[in-house]
Amino acid sequence: MEGEPAMTLSGRDAYKDELSKLAYGDERILCMEADLGGKNHPFQKQHPERFYNVGIAELAGIDIAAGLAEAGYVPFFSTFAAFAALRASESIKLAMGYMGKNMKVVAAYGGVSGGWFGTTHHALEDIAVIQSFQNIRIACPHGEEETRRVIREAAASPEPYYIRLSRNDAFDSLYRPAEASCRELLLQSRADEGGTRSRLCLISVGEQATELCKTIVEENPSIAHAHLCYVDIDSLKSYRTMLTSIADRFLVVEEHRATGGTASYLALLLPQHEIHSHSCGEQWPIYGGSHSEVLDDLGFGLEPLREQISQLEEAGVAHDL
Amino acid sequence: MEQAISVRSKEAIPELLRKAKEARELIIDMAATPTGCHIGGSLSVIDLLIGAFAKRGHDPESLVLLSKGHAAAALYAALYVNGTITDNPAAGYGRAGSLFTGHPNHKLPGIPFATGSLGHGISYGAGWAIAQKLKGTDGISIVIGGDGELQEGLCWETAQIVQAQSLANFIYVVDCNGGQNDGYVQDISPIRNLKERFEAFGFTVREIDGHDFEDIWTALEPDPIRPVAVLAQTVKGKGVPAIEGNPEAHYVKIPEKLARRWKVSLP
Numbered sequence: 339m340e341g342e343p344a345m346t347l348s349g350r351d352a353y354k355d356e357l358s359k360l361a362y363g364d365e366r367i368l369c370m371e372a373d374l375g376g377k378n379h380p381f382q383k384q385h386p387e388r389f390y391n392v393g394i395a396e397l398a399g400i401d402i403a404a405g406l407a408e409a410g411y412v413p414f415f416s417t418f419a420a421f422a423a424l425r426a427s428e429s430i431k432l433a434m435g436y437m438g439k440n441m442k443v444v445a446a447y448g449g450v451s452g453g454w455f456g457t458t459h460h461a462l463e464d465i466a467v468i469q470s471f472q473n474i475r476i477a478c479p480h481g482e483e484e485t486r487r488v489i490r491e492a493a494a495s496p497e498p499y500y501i502r503l504s505r506n507d508a509f510d511s512l513y514r515p516a517e518a519s520c521r522e523l524l525l526q527s528r529a530d531e532g533g534t535r536s537r538l539c540l541i542s543v544g545e546q547a548t549e550l551c552k553t554i555v556e557e558n559p560s561i562a563h564a565h566l567c568y569v570d571i572d573s574l575k576s577y578r579t580m581l582t583s584i585a586d587r588f589l590v591v592e593e594h595r596a597t598g599g600t601a602s603y604l605a606l607l608l609p610q611h612e613i614h615s616h617s618c619g620e621q622w623p624i625y626g627g628s629h630s631e632v633l634d635d636l637g638f639g640l641e642p643l644r645e646q647i648s649q650l651e652e653a654g655v656a657h658d659l
Numbered sequence: 660m661e662q663a664i665s666v667r668s669k670e671a672i673p674e675l676l677r678k679a680k681e682a683r684e685l686i687i688d689m690a691a692t693p694t695g696c697h698i699g700g701s702l703s704v705i706d707l708l709i710g711a712f713a714k715r716g717h718d719p720e721s722l723v724l725l726s727k728g729h730a731a732a733a734l735y736a737a738l739y740v741n742g743t744i745t746d747n748p749a750a751g752y753g754r755a756g757s758l759f760t761g762h763p764n765h766k767l768p769g770i771p772f773a774t775g776s777l778g779h780g781i782s783y784g785a786g787w788a789i790a791q792k793l794k795g796t797d798g799i800s801i802v803i804g805g806d807g808e809l810q811e812g813l814c815w816e817t818a819q820i821v822q823a824q825s826l827a828n829f830i831y832v833v834d835c836n837g838g839q840n841d842g843y844v845q846d847i848s849p850i851r852n853l854k855e856r857f858e859a860f861g862f863t864v865r866e867i868d869g870h871d872f873e874d875i876w877t878a879l880e881p882d883p884i885r886p887v888a889v890l891a892q893t894v895k896g897k898g899v900p901a902i903e904g905n906p907e908a909h910y911v912k913i914p915e916k917l918a919r920r921w922k923v924s925l926p
Contacts, residue, residue: 401781402785404772405784
């Protein structure tokens with residue numbers, strides 16, 4: 339309706355829409371799906387000659403994307419994160435990590451965003467797997483605008499990309515100046531406003547984590563919040579100087595296993611600093627429910643995060659004394 | 660068209676035979692390096708590689724890819740006798756600091772994709788074929804795999820897509836040498852009714868002698884409508900009677916003295 343604000347799109351829908359738009363100006367762009375793109379895919383409608391549903395064939399699909407990339411195309415291959423990063427991990431390792439083909443994997447259903455779909459459709463290990471392959475740019479955008487920017491950045495870059503999205507959650511992204519790259523860390527902090535160093539800096543990765551951190555910082559402005567969109571090794575290294583200027587103690591909030599998550603690599607990069615993790619732990623998500631309900635079962639959410647922060651702050655005070 | 664192919668084939672055959680013999684000598688030399696090499700499958704596939712490169716190796720819009728990457732010695736030898744790579748692969752094969760690794764190295768000219776983990780080359784080649792179809796070129800994709808490789812599910816996953824995408828510019832050559840790492844294919848996991856399998860996937864199937872250049876040349880013409888599967892009957896260790904047909908020759912390391920004898924005895 340005229341005058342009604344546009345509805346915020348989920349990351350998945352923002353991806354489809356943005357790629358469809360980009361393809362008008364870039365004939366190299368191809369859209370590939372492995373039967374999970376849904377009916378009425380906008381790219382298929384707008385660019386049918388450059389849309390490929392390869393069927394339920396993730397390994398072959400990614401290898402095929404590599405062949406297309408070699409021939410000069412820029413294929414975006416999308417499926418669920420579990421099937422991309424885990425089932426087709428060897429194809430990603432070889433074509434993207436080792437050989438660096440200019441192709442992009444867009445992995446929806448990251449973390450436990452599949453909710454009641456169950457563990458076969460969850461991916462709490464994907465960042466660890468992809469990060470270990472080296473040389474693959476990894477983005478975990480938050481909200482519609484950041485997702486659109488990442489898609490544009492991926493299309494313009496010759497690097498292989500793994501872009502982790504969720505299912506249908508829709509969020510407004512944090513503000514970022516129009517000219518800024520998503521590779522720049524976004525900071526919510528008193529230090530940013532000329533204040534003192536923070537006692538604790540939350541580091542958010544992904545959509546749910548960023549929403550949690552936003553809430554915590556609104557409740558307690560003395561805590562800083564650094565939002566990381568890119569979490570590949572090269573990007574994490576680029577954040578070091580900025581992070582260490584903010585605080586000495588960090589709590590990484592990420593919808594992922596602790597093993598191989600962003601916190602574990604930051605701990606290697608910042609050995610003189612305290613790095614803690616609010617993650618999905620070691621349990622298997624065996625229950626149904628919504629995205630947030632499954633996260634609750636795994637101990638990932640606002641209440642457990644508040645409790646962890648409280649414990650860290652108490653420990654910090656004791657340590658400082 | 661048929662006549663043109665035939666004439667070119669007959670003219671080319673003495674040259675192809677010469678290159679194949681030179682390549683076999685190199686493969687034997689690589690078996691005599693400190694690491695040894697996958698000699699059996701390299702000697703079975705070398706004529707297919709020489710033929711495929713002669714057919715389409717000059718065409719930038721076409722792809723010739725060795726999917727059974729363990730036969731890297733054959734690939735390096737074929738690229739060397741064709742002048743694509745200038746360093747003698749036998750001098751560096753398997754050695755520290757050398758790009759001539761035991762499975763194809765994409766850092767070398769003429770190798771766009773590092774195969775070795777079986778099955779991936781087929782799907783990569785399908786991607787190249789889709790790209791040429793989309794561009795509207797005459798480029799084709801020739802992927803050379805093995806009968807043991809067909810035990811990988813990825814091969815059939817790809818065959819399904821090749822059929823669905825109607826890739827008439829895709830040719831998959833199977834080096835049917837009957838052997839694999841631990842023995843005979845027929846004893847480990849037989850690939851029965853191979854012709855019928857590929858036909859069921861919508862391929863035109865051509866059964867040839869994989870050491871006959873007339874056969875190879877003709878078989879590597881694309882079908883006007885359907886993808887092509889070339890079932891090439893070959894002999895593991897072809898050219899070296901001491902190891903011909905013996906699956907034990909999948910991977911060997913031999914002394915230089917023996918290598919000299921084998922090279923002298925090559926037909």
